[in-house]
Amino acid sequence: MSIQQPVLELKNVDIGYNDALVNNVIARVLPGEIIAVLGPSGIGKTTLIRTIAGLVEPLQGEVTLQTNKKGGLGYIPQRLGLVRHASVRHNVNLGAKASIGFSKTMFEERRNRVEEAVKALGIEDKLKEPVRRLSGGQLRRVATARALAQRPQLLLADEFLSELDHQNVEVVIEAVQQLLKDGTSIIMVEHHIENVQLFATRIWIIKDNQLHDYSLKEWEQSLEEEE
Amino acid sequence: MRGGWIIAVLSLLLLAWFVLNDLVDDWGRLEGGMDNLVIFVEESMWPPNWSVLEAQSYPVCENDIELFCSVGYLGMMETIKIAFVSTMLGFIGALCLSSLAARNLVPLYVALPFRFILAATRSLPSLIWAILFVIVIGFGPLAGVLAMTFYTIGYLGKLQYETYEGMPSDCLEVSRAMGLSHPSTVVSVVIPETGNHLLSQLMFMFEYNVRHGTVIGIVGAGGIGYYITTYLKFLQYDKVLALLIIIFLVVVVIDLLSLMIRSFVTDEGDVRRPTWLKGMIKLWKKRGSSSDAE
Structure with missing residues (x-):
């Protein structure tokens, strides 16, 4: 069995602008994974996405993108970044x-x-x-x-499903399935739990300046326990 | 807060007054100045001499319409041609340099030298450029074109990079994250996003160059300015006034043209399509559909 090469690897990364918002992030993303980043507002979700996109320098540590083709990194920011x-x-x-x-x-x-x-x-x-x-x-x-x-090969999406009604969410998710078939990985910031359950395969929760990595099953179990 | 503003503005006005007072050594000169102007206009300038729109005696006019052989028409057309070519060349030159001078498009160590180049081209007025090019290549419109092109690059370049620096950052961040090259980002993101401003600046520069064509003509760089200088030398101020009125009318037409062109670029920005233009487009569409029906 061949070992899959990660498309993204974060090694002991501190994320933030002047002070670290998230400390010592150790994570990797394999092809085809869909990761939902969760956490309250202002905790550092967008900064994490921007750091992976290369728009913010990490305060410490190493961000390694293994996208080996031209235009291997896709990005949908909160404000969408369209040429109006x-x-x-x-x-x-x-x-x-x-x-x-x-x-x-x-x-x-x-x-x-x-x-x-x-x-x-x-x-x-x-x-x-x-x-x-x-x-x-x-x-x-x-x-x-x-x-x-x-x-x-890796798509970073910051709240790209927000402001969409249920019907539109379905259309977008169905369209993105095509990317998933080609082995694209997605890291998305999302607030709506139902969208996360519909779509994600792994969950990153930012809490107390730390990034916690869960499988979807572990996360759902923790939700049930909380209830 | 408002009181603070009022005090600041009043202090500045007071400072300006003191500086002016320092500059002017004899206020008595203002006395009778207006009378002098009225006498000069009444005796030498008014009424404008419209013979500038009649055919020149030499070279012999071969055109059926006399106007096309007149000093006013020929001079104005040459000025417009010089202004048009130099605005276009300057615009393209400015586009290339300004994208390398904008802080949000390139790192500071790249932007700084290009800002210096643009500042250097801008710091020489077009009149000095014209003198330089007249010395280098002699009298004529080519010296005018080159002079205005250089000045346009410096002037438009600054306006352009300041426009780029004020554009929303999200689309630039997307193109950077996606790995688009610098030329691709400029062509596909920056220019379309700032197109309305660029067009407005282009039209302003064209108008500026038409007005300035009169000045550079004075040093022999072609255009209507050449004729203005000649009439000034022979004290034919009534003819000068006629030429100035022609320039004014052309500037007004360019302003209307600018309004019309920019109305096609955006439908929600600072320019709405003029009512007369909407009417004309409607009429034109109506004609098109009726001729199709026939």
């Missing part, structure tokens, strides 16, 4: 651009990826629409489509 004055097509195409290099067939390949992604998210009729005209739920679909077109 550009069209839906332009925004989704950014994801494809990040992962497809210059080649003879790149334009066709990008177009195919964009079309597949918007179809999966049900926004194919909005392709030419400027992003600024879309509703909150539609914006989240566009950000997800961008990640889908990118096909990253």
